[in-house]
Amino acid sequence: MSKNITFVQGNEACALGAMYAGLDFYAGYPITPSTEIAETLALTMPAAGKKFIQMEDEISSMCAIIGASLTGNKVMTATSGPGFSLMQEALGYAVMAEIPCVVANVQRGGPSTGNPTHVSQGDVNQARWGTHGDHSIVALSASNHQDVFRMTVEAFNIAETYRTPVILLFDEVIGHMREKLIIPQEEEIPRVARLRTSLKEGVNYHPYLPREDGRLPMSDFGDVHRFNVTGLYHDMWGFPTDKPDVVQELLRHQVDKIENNVHKMTFYKSYFLEDASVVLISYGSSARSALSVVKQRRNRGESIGLLELNTIWPFPAELVRECTQNAELVAVVEMNVGQLTQSVKLAVGSSKRVHLINRVDGQMINDKDIKKILRILQGRGI
Amino acid sequence: MEITRYRIIFSGSGGQGLVSAAIILAEAAVLHENLEAVQSQSYGAAARGGATRADVIIADGPINMPKITQPSILICMTQEAYTKFSPLIRPGGLLISDKKFVKTTRRVDARQIELPLYQTVVSEIGNAVVLNICVLGALIGMRGIVKKSSVEQVLADKFPPAFMAGNQMALDIGFEMGFEYAQ
Numbered sequence: 001m002s003k004n005i006t007f008v009q010g011n012e013a014c015a016l017g018a019m020y021a022g023l024d025f026y027a028g029y030p031i032t033p034s035t036e037i038a039e040t041l042a043l044t045m046p047a048a049g050k051k052f053i054q055m056e057d058e059i060s061s062m063c064a065i066i067g068a069s070l071t072g073n074k075v076m077t078a079t080s081g082p083g084f085s086l087m088q089e090a091l092g093y094a095v096m097a098e099i100p101c102v103v104a105n106v107q108r109g110g111p112s113t114g115n116p117t118h119v120s121q122g123d124v125n126q127a128r129w130g131t132h133g134d135h136s137i138v139a140l141s142a143s144n145h146q147d148v149f150r151m152t153v154e155a156f157n158i159a160e161t162y163r164t165p166v167i168l169l170f171d172e173v174i175g176h177m178r179e180k181l182i183i184p185q186e187e188e189i190p191r192v193a194r195l196r197t198s199l200k201e202g203v204n205y206h207p208y209l210p211r212e213d214g215r216l217p218m219s220d221f222g223d224v225h226r227f228n229v230t231g232l233y234h235d236m237w238g239f240p241t242d243k244p245d246v247v248q249e250l251l252r253h254q255v256d257k258i259e260n261n262v263h264k265m266t267f268y269k270s271y272f273l274e275d276a277s278v279v280l281i282s283y284g285s286s287a288r289s290a291l292s293v294v295k296q297r298r299n300r301g302e303s304i305g306l307l308e309l310n311t312i313w314p315f316p317a318e319l320v321r322e323c324t325q326n327a328e329l330v331a332v333v334e335m336n337v338g339q340l341t342q343s344v345k346l347a348v349g350s351s352k353r354v355h356l357i358n359r360v361d362g363q364m365i366n367d368k369d370i371k372k373i374l375r376i377l378q379g380r381g382i
Numbered sequence: 383m384e385i386t387r388y389r390i391i392f393s394g395s396g397g398q399g400l401v402s403a404a405i406i407l408a409e410a411a412v413l414h415e416n417l418e419a420v421q422s423q424s425y426g427a428a429a430r431g432g433a434t435r436a437d438v439i440i441a442d443g444p445i446n447m448p449k450i451t452q453p454s455i456l457i458c459m460t461q462e463a464y465t466k467f468s469p470l471i472r473p474g475g476l477l478i479s480d481k482k483f484v485k486t487t488r489r490v491d492a493r494q495i496e497l498p499l500y501q502t503v504v505s506e507i508g509n510a511v512v513l514n515i516c517v518l519g520a521l522i523g524m525r526g527i528v529k530k531s532s533v534e535q536v537l538a539d540k541f542p543p544a545f546m547a548g549n550q551m552a553l554d555i556g557f558e559m560g561f562e563y564a565q
Contacts, residue, residue: 007405007412007419032425117425177448178405178421180412285448292446364449 004183010174011036013145013181014078014104017152019044020184021191024073027053027064029083032116033172034106037078058083062090062103069099070229072194072220074156078104081123082113084130091165092131093231095254098208098216100159100194102152104168106175107284109362118362119172121284124339127167128313134251136258138265139167139313143287145181148174150189151267151310157192158265162257163216169312171335173285173364194218199225208250209236214257258314266319267310272298276305278374279324280357281344282333283309285364290333292367293374312340317347329377330354335365387441388527389450392517393467394459394483396434399514404436406536407518407528411440414532420448433463440527455525456492457517458484478520495524497559503552512552519556524563 008016015037018026026045028038038054045052051068055061058079065075079087084105094101107123109115123130127139138158142148148170155166197217199205201224210216219225228238233247241247258265271294273279282290287308294306307323309316324330324344330353332341338356345351357373359365375381390407392400401423408419423436437450452472458464458479464486471477473491481498503509503516515537522528530553537549 005413007409007421173422173448176422176425178408178419179445179448180418288446288448295446366449366451367447368451 004185006181006183007178008145008181009036009176009178010142010145010148010170011078011106011176012040013148014152014168014170014175015040015044016181016183017149018076018102018156019048020149020189021153021156022074022193023050023076023156025051025053025065025068025075026077027055027061027068027075028077028079029055029058029061031058031080031083033108033175034078034080034083034104036175037104037106058086059090062087062094065101066090066094066097066099067221069094069101070218070221072196072218072223074100074160074194076102076104076156078106080106080108080116081110081120081126084123084126088126088131092133092135094165095131095135095137096231096233097229098163098254099165099229100156100163101165102155102159102168103165104152104170107169107171115362117172119285119335119364120360120362121169121171121286121335122339122360123169124312124334124336127169134255136164136255137167137313138162138164138258138311139169140267140310141169141283141312142174142310143282143284143291143308144174145179147310149181149184153189153191154265154267157190160192160194161215162261163218164258167313169284171284196220197225201225206236207238208234210253214253262314262316262318265311265314266316268316268319269306269308269310270323271306271308272303273305273307273323275303277326277328278302278304278378279327279330280304280306280333280370281309281320281324281330281340282306283312283340284335286333286335289365289367289370293370296367296371309340315340315343315347317343320344320347321349324348324353327353331357331374331377333357333365333370335359387439388455388525389453389472390438390440390455390457390521390527391435391450391453391467391470392438392457392459393433393435393463394457395432395463398434398459399511400434400457400459400517401436403514403518404438406515406533406540407521408438408440409536409540410528410532414535415528417442417528418445420445422448433460433466435463435467455521457521459513459517461485476525478517478524480517495563499556499559502555502559506555507548507551509548512548515549515552516556519553519558520560521556523557523560524565525560526564530557
């Protein structure tokens with residue numbers, strides 16, 4: 001038996017991925033179905049000399065990781081829908097102040113306390129627009145534990161590279177189920193370190209003056225440089241301003257740094273798409289059922305394929321357009337009332353070709369559910 | 383080896399250790415036999431007194447669907463679990479229940495085997511806490527699925543040495559009882 005083979009819950013895979021990525025500081029408030037992320041980190045982090053804090057609620061958790069990130073730490077929190085709602089204000093602060101952080105949302109049924117122990121993918125658009133104001137955001141997903149681990153590491157990499165919050169949109173099925181995870185070797189997945197300024201003490205440091213490549217080197221808050229951090233629109237020193245040109249430039253910078261780099265942060269998997277006249281698009285645990293259907297139907301000779309999106313936001317519209325251009329029928333498989341289907345329709349252009357295959361009763365959508373709706377969409381009846 | 387996909391549901395009430403039994407079985411398959419396994423369980427109210435279930439799928443290839451709709455093997459350790467889950471069983475499947483806890487009332491299209499697991503564990507070991515390991519022993523004695531030595535390895539790695547003797551006895555007792563029904 002190899003030491004690197006483990007049999008774990010998806011939540012544990014996320015925690016292990018975060019440790020691999022170099023997580024220094026975790027603050028959180030436990031909530032089903034994400035609790036095992038905190039549980040695992042509460043065991044592993046102190047033993048590794050890292051800080052784990054259980055906070056009094058979710059907004060304080062979010063604020064704590066923002067503070068810790070500013071002082072030079074790789075940070076994370078984890079929650080589910082109700083807690084994610086409470087985090088939105090501080091999440092917007094992290095967007096505005098450009099503070100790298102990772103937020104795992106293991107989705108359950110909502111709104112409100114909803115359906116705590118059951119699966120849903122109802123927070124897809126909350127991840128995109130939950131905090132107010134024009135902004136862009138990154139959200140990643142996964143359908144198996146190897147990808148949960150990988151996407152968690154990538155979330156930290158993207159957070160550090162682009163100085164942005166990154167959301168991990170998992171779901172109850174993935175979070176709770178156990179399956180095999182092979183822990184990658186030390187250097188197998190590249191890890192992005194914090195980009196720090198090379199400016200010495202006594203030299204003026206501009207926290208919000210992008211380098212030529214657009215990146216903003218950081219200086220550990222409380223170390224040698226003094227600077228201001230605010231949720232207000234700010235100038236290159238970090239001080240509040242309402243000058244129209246500065247406001248517009250900052251807003252554009254914050255949106256463009258993500259939207260102009262969609263291809264660099266798009267992770268996906270494609271199955272049998274080359275000749276597919278029916279294209280399923282899915283993510284998270286729904287993608288497991290979609291893949292099962294594709295394999296069954298392929299065995300019968302049908303030209304059907306699957307595009308599994310690991311990157312949900314920024315939405316990889318170009319990829320979706322390319323993968324669906326020859327498809328007669330496009331069906332989005334998700335456990336909500338069609339949250340990503342809207343974006344797929346926009347990307348495909350002709351919305352008549354795009355359909356929703358869903359389930360919203362707290363039960364995981366299974367292969368039979370998908371096949372039933374697919375038959376109707378194909379005009380073959382029940 | 384015959385290519386098989388086992389879909390197993392352990393059902394009973396919270397506290398009987400059936401989730402643990404399911405995890406140990408899956409770990410034996412993945413960590414020691416190079417098989418694939420997916421395990422999931424009921425959460426919330428169901429796990430706190432009602433009929434609880436833990437699902438394990440074991441296969442020698444990728445497993446996409448983590449939930450079981452039709453178990454090929456169903457283990458029932460309470461009457462409530464038997465009533466609730468026995469209609470799910472795959473035709474021609476195997477249903478194992480405990481003689482003390484379950485009266486097999488309905489006819490299902492499955493091989494029904496009633497074993498005095500609880501009674502034997504209490505009389506021979508004197509501690510019902512290892513009942514779940516006895517259940518696991520009976521299952522692999524009857525159907526193989528994984529080698530007994532793989533389960534022993536998981537038990538040795540997972541629990542403090544002080545518990546090994548009790549677990550080993552429970553596993554052996556269950557295995558022997560199950561082996562009588564091996565096909």
